[in-house]
Amino acid sequence: MIDTLVQNSTQNVVSHSSNNIWMWVAIVECLIIVGLLLARRKNPPNQTAKQKFKEDAKNEQIDFQNIMESSFKSKSLYDELKVKCHPDRFTDATKNAIANSIFQEIAKNKTNYKKLLELKEEAQQKLGITF
Amino acid sequence: MFANTWNNILGWFRDRSERASIVRSFNASAREAFVVGIAPTLLKAKISRGNPAFHHQFSDWLNTGFRIQAFTGRVLSKEELMCIGEVILNDGALARRLVVLGWDTLEVHGDEGNYGCRWQLRDYVALGQ
Numbered sequence: 001m002i003d004t005l006v007q008n009s010t011q012n013v014v015s016h017s018s019n020n021i022w023m024w025v026a027i028v029e030c031l032i033i034v035g036l037l038l039a040r041r042k043n044p045p046n047q048t049a050k051q052k053f054k055e056d057a058k059n060e061q062i063d064f065q066n067i068m069e070s071s072f073k074s075k076s077l078y079d080e081l082k083v084k085c086h087p088d089r090f091t092d093a094t095k096n097a098i099a100n101s102i103f104q105e106i107a108k109n110k111t112n113y114k115k116l117l118e119l120k121e122e123a124q125q126k127l128g129i130t131f
Numbered sequence: 132m133f134a135n136t137w138n139n140i141l142g143w144f145r146d147r148s149e150r151a152s153i154v155r156s157f158n159a160s161a162r163e164a165f166v167v168g169i170a171p172t173l174l175k176a177k178i179s180r181g182n183p184a185f186h187h188q189f190s191d192w193l194n195t196g197f198r199i200q201a202f203t204g205r206v207l208s209k210e211e212l213m214c215i216g217e218v219i220l221n222d223g224a225l226a227r228r229l230v231v232l233g234w235d236t237l238e239v240h241g242d243e244g245n246y247g248c249r250w251q252l253r254d255y256v257a258l259g260q
Contacts, residue, residue: 056227057228068161070218072211111221
């Protein structure tokens with residue numbers, strides 16, 4: 001009986017000390033993981049130019065409504081604007097310069113309906129054109 | 132190396148999801164434009180095979196075409212088809228997004244037959260070497 005008790009208590013001590021070792025192993029592993037995470041946060045992984053281009057492209061906003069409007073309305077608006085805002089229609093030097101810059105913007109954004117509407121507004125205010 | 136492979140797998144699934152999302156958003160806007168009366172015909176975007184000759188560094192292995200097809204309404208003229216294509220190509224954000232999501236061909240088709248226009252996307256986006 002006493003022999004058995006002694007044996008049991010020895011086993012308990014052995015298992016207790018082995019638990020203790022594994023606990024320390026887990027703590028060390030935990031510390032290593034935390035250390036690696038902190039290091040990664042300080043020095044984020046280097047992105048290649050390709051990955052950076054991809055990320056930048058994905059973060060840009062796309063205005064689908066403007067695309068739909070541009071597909072069917074931009075051509076007629078562009079045709080109207082390019083006639084009414086042509087610099088040759090303005091003899092005054094100041095207005096001619098303004099018309100010139102607006103005309104260049106119109107040509108640059110001929111398929112962007114939203115931008116063309118903004119330019120139309122600008123032409124109405126600065127050049128006094130009535131549409 | 133393991134982390135890199137894992138990131139590639141996750142990235143691939145993320146790209147699939149974004150591709151589907153772009154097509155869905157385009158179709159929703161096209162439907163709304165048709166209902167409101169902005170567009171005289173219903174446009175529908177879908178993924179097609181594309182042209183292997185237009186391959187670029189972001190291209191997928193398969194199905195690299197972004198096809199826009201005109202349904203119902205009236206038949207679109209060649210000028211109108213070209214105008215739709217040019218609007219998409221001149222929208223820098225959309226063209227770049229199409230390229231990085233693996234598309235390399237833009238196709239705009241009419242309702243019937245193979246009549247349509249086709250563009251190489253890499254000509255409209257400045258891609259590094």
